[in-house]
Amino acid sequence: MASDENDELRLVNQLGKSKRCHVMEKESFSSPEIARILNAHFIPIKLDREERPDIDAIYMNYVQATTGSGGWPLNVFITPDLEPVFGGTYWPGPNHSMTAQGTLLSRTVGFLEILEKMKHVWTTQESKCRESAKDITRQLREFAEEGVHSRQLGEEHQGDGLEIDLLEEAYQHFLKKYDNINGGFSIAPKFPTPVNLQFLLRLGQWPRAVKDIVGEEECSKAAAMVINTLRKMARGGIRDQLGFGFSRYSVTKDWSLPHFEKMLYDQAQLLDVYLDAFLITRDPEMLGAVYDIATYLTCPPMAAPTAGVYSAEDADSYPTHSEKEKREGAYYVWTLKELRSVLGDRDGNICARFYGVRADGNVARENDPHDEFISQNTLNVTTTPAALAKQVGMAESEVTTILKEGRKKLREYREKNRPRPALDDKIVVCWNGLAIGALARTSAALEEIDPDKAATCKKAAVNAANFIRKELFDDQTKTLYRVYREGRGDTPGFCDDYAFLIHGLIDLYEATFDETYLQFADTLQS
Secondary structure, eight states: OOSOTTTSEEEEEEOOSSHHHHHHHHHTTTOHHHHHHHHHHEEEEEOOTTTOHHHHHHHHHHHHHHHSOOOSSEEEEEOTTSOEEEEESOOOOTTOTTGGGTOGGGGSOOHHHHHHHHHHHHHHOHHHHHHHHHHHHHHHHHHHHHHHHHHHHHHTTGGGOOOHHHHHHHHHHHHHHOOTTTOSSSSSSBOOOHHHHHHHHHGGGSOHHHHHHHOHHHHHHHHHHHHHHHHHHHHSTTBOSSSSOBOSEESSTTSOSEEOOEEHHHHHHHHHHHHHHHHHHOOHHHHHHHHHHHHHHHSTTTBOTTSSBOOEEOSEEOSSTTOOSOEETTTTOBOHHHHHHHHOHHHHHHHHHHHTOOTTOSSOGGGOTTSOOTTOBOOOOOSOHHHHHHHHTOOHHHHHHHHHHHHHHHHHHHHHHSOOOOEEOOEEHHHHHHHHHHHHHHHHHHTTTOHHHHHHHHHHHHHHHHHHHHHSEETTTTEEBOEESSSBOSOBOOHHHHHHHHHHHHHHHHHHOOHHHHHHHHHHHO
């Protein structure tokens, strides 16, 4: 610890589950050289953004405002008054692995240089640093208060309601950004952004006045953009084609190469969107995605034995039980040789064609700075069973059987021979609120189609809601707590915990007609 805590600069660090978080953890925070300077001249503070999203948001806003971008890992130097002086995301550590690649990162200032510079600046210009920190904090506070004042002003005109013209403007915004070939609304990296998809999908389901302003054809186009996006995602590497669930985002614009971490909040929101898409279109492909996500949320490892759903699975894992070095996506990627070894030559080649697996791998060199994907393949659905049957001169039914059995065999091989990625086994209320609502809606929608699956979804939602009521809500003080891990955490719930849980409880009431969930929602609301 630093010698005089009242005068030393603090370094707030927040490591997530992304590749660069793991890289920085290994390169910098496992380095004796870094440790020496950190402990001698700074006070290191590790922040858990899932437990304290409010603090994370403050410093993330600072980094975004001063650098133009953000993300994790998050590193911010702050004064003893907790005001930010300088910040950024990933900085390469000593002898970092990307230097040898000749990438842009090899010309980036390293973390050790940053620490040395900040030590010098703080020692020689402390008063200037404090003044600058106070000034930027004042500006950020004023910016934040603008939103508060705008909301207060809006409260004076609550009766006016939403201006429908804004919906048309929002539609035009997404139309301009839409990728007609690959779906989605950006180039790369590509995030699913379920709330945007849900807005566009439901545009045509709103009252007639909306269609009159936005346009009937435009509402249909909005839904078509979403369905195409969902279909491209469902066939892409962003979806776990063997197991269940979706990765957080795609590194590539065609959804083929994911960043492999899986987050609960993504699964819950995507389950809602795919369910809406199925209810509107009755497309079996949308229903297949609903089944996959629901299975992921209601089965180990994500389903907690106590009830509730865990937070996330990491991107990195060990390729085999005997290896000591983790690699990104090691649990999910395959070589052509592996497919043939597990399935045999004939079935292996057929599955390889279906999933776009090649002998030299299907990950472009520019997307593999660490050489982790040499000859490796992400699994993407590149054709249909009917088209594949024509290519190989077989009956479609036979090809369908080979693909179905191949998927099962590959999943079983993966589960037996590859260590699963690390599990973040915190139960976070807001994300469980999203899951409760999505599972409740899914159970109601599947009651006539598949009563057993509906019952599984309903049971998971009910158990999660009851668990939160029992373990994370204090009946005497009417306080909701945010996190459970081997017992209740000390952090009270934030607005999103209350909002998402209330929303989920209302969905659960509508699926069960059990008034206790409505009463609990009312208690939380009050």
